[in-house]
Amino acid sequence: MALFGVNPGEYLDYVIVGLGNPGDCYEYTRHNIGFKFIDYLQAQTDTNRGCKRKLHYSLVDKCVLNNNVVYMVKPQTYMNNSGMAVQDILRYYKLKPAKLIVLHDDITLPVGCFKLKFGGSAGGHNGIKSIIEHIGTNEFIHVKIGVGKKPEGWELSSHVLSKFPNDEYELIKKRFYDMYGAIKDIMNYGIERAMSINNPVGKTLDED
Numbered sequence: 001m002a003l004f005g006v007n008p009g010e011y012l013d014y015v016i017v018g019l020g021n022p023g024d025c026y027e028y029t030r031h032n033i034g035f036k037f038i039d040y041l042q043a044q045t046d047t048n049r050g051c052k053r054k055l056h057y058s059l060v061d062k063c064v065l066n067n068n069v070v071y072m073v074k075p076q077t078y079m080n081n082s083g084m085a086v087q088d089i090l091r092y093y094k095l096k097p098a099k100l101i102v103l104h105d106d107i108t109l110p111v112g113c114f115k116l117k118f119g120g121s122a123g124g125h126n127g128i129k130s131i132i133e134h135i136g137t138n139e140f141i142h143v144k145i146g147v148g149k150k151p152e153g154w155e156l157s158s159h160v161l162s163k164f165p166n167d168e169y170e171l172i173k174k175r176f177y178d179m180y181g182a183i184k185d186i187m188n189y190g191i192e193r194a195m196s197i198n199n200p201v202g203k204t205l206d207e208d
Helices: 030-042 079-094 127-134 156-160 166-189 190-201
Strands: 014-018 051-055 058-065 068-075 100-106 114-118 141-146
Touching: 014 030, 014 079, 014 190, 030 058, 030 068, 030 100, 030 156, 030 166, 058 079, 068 079, 079 100, 079 127, 100 127, 114 166, 114 190, 141 166, 166 190
Parallel strands: 014 068, 014 100, 100 141
Antiparallel strands: 051 058, 058 068, 114 141
């Protein structure tokens, strides 16, 4: 299999998109946890090349994860225009939105928690809002990664663009293994069963 063939309609099992903003100044912010989880998933692939190729307004890599051919994506359009990149990829590969997995921050979940979801509203997340507007549907898979509620009196943008304290970031990194397990469950069993397996376990390591 020529993993870097780029013919329209070439076979893919999934597109996995981690949301974030490009640039070193954003690297360890709450909004960029989707990028960080993509980095972790890359390390589990057959090649571990990282998302370095520039295509579809993104940094991308085509690889094999859990015996599935996947396109790993870090949009470079900035968060509020994430849909541009996702739309371009889905159109190019003629892939159904149901095969799209989006990894993104969620302020309603405590740090160290995650939740799988299919469909639904953007919930105030501008990256998800952009994707829904560009692809014309909300019927795709979310891996929502908890980054904690905004402090009282803070603007939402200030919270999501703030950097994690070291202890919070280390806590989330410890959960990447479990989140990867959830991705494998999606691939092996489908999203409905994956949600039933993983969503009740949305607790912090301290509660384990």
